[in-house]
Amino acid sequence: MRLRNKPWAEDFISEHPNIVIPNPEDFSGNWGEVFQNSNPMHIEVGTGRGQFITGMAKANPDINYIGIELYDSVILSALENVIKAEIPSNLKLLKVNGEHLLKFFAKNDVSRVYLNFSDPWPKIRHAKRRLSHDTFLKLYESVLIDNGEVHFKTDNRELFEFSLKSMSEYGMLLKSVSLDLHVNMPKNNIMTEYEEKFSAMGHPIYRLVSQFISR
Template identity: 65%
Template structure:
């Protein structure tokens, strides 16, 4: 997908440092202080235009949320939506590469990771780029509290099957697996932009919840 250039994005983001953290490395180990409370912190890696993470923040005020997106031209859309939603106090956005989570989060600082409609990277030579590959699972484990969870949604069956195997081989416990989430829609399900698009076309949505186990 080609991203539309938004030359105004950097300036706009700089105008809202209370919502989009400019230097997230400075917050490592200090996210509770940033939010001003000791509530659980959940992160979404690859937050896109922000519909999911903003919806979750509005629906769950007792949880703190951080949306992470690598591209200026995408995260700025999430920032616009957050502003339209009156900047939820329990939400922060990062324009940051998810490859480097350990540089912005301390050990056991996070309780849950959301992965929604991640790039499937279908070619075998790109396997290590998949966000459910073992090298990423190790990164998440390094910042999650004991018993931390990954919640994953996708429309891509091959990626879902790969992820089931990858998480299981890593030693994680599968808490929930759905091969058609919308056939029995949970009341607390917050849709992403892609989820709305694909489900409207009759595409099944796959979802899982997995938990790290003590080693």
């Protein structure tokens, strides 16, 4: 997701280092220093405007959350949502590239990874850019606790099928697979902006929960 460029975005982001952490590489293996507790930490790779991660942080104050986005224009929208929602100290944002997770997190730092409505990169030659490609799965496994989980949502059938295959072939346990999540909507389901949009259009929402198996 990329939004219209806002020249003042960088300055606004830098004014909120308590939310958008300016030097995340300094806390690899020690995120408890940032959150001032030892609660489990969940990350969302590709947090968009932040509706999902904000909702999760409000609903689960005993879990620490980090939303990851690369572009100023996008992280700005997430930051504005966090400020508006008056989220307590259990939510932080990182303006970094998800390809470089190992710079910012150590093994056992993360308890769960969320992938919500990621770019499907439909062309075959771009398959390695998909966030459920085995290259990324290896990154997630490297920062997750043993038996950590990946929670995945999309409206794109081809990306969903690719992800099922990719995670299965990686050796992950497919704990939950839904071909239309909103038919039996879980009570604790928090929707992303895209989820609301596509569901209102009548698109099925695909969801997958998979777990890494200790090797």
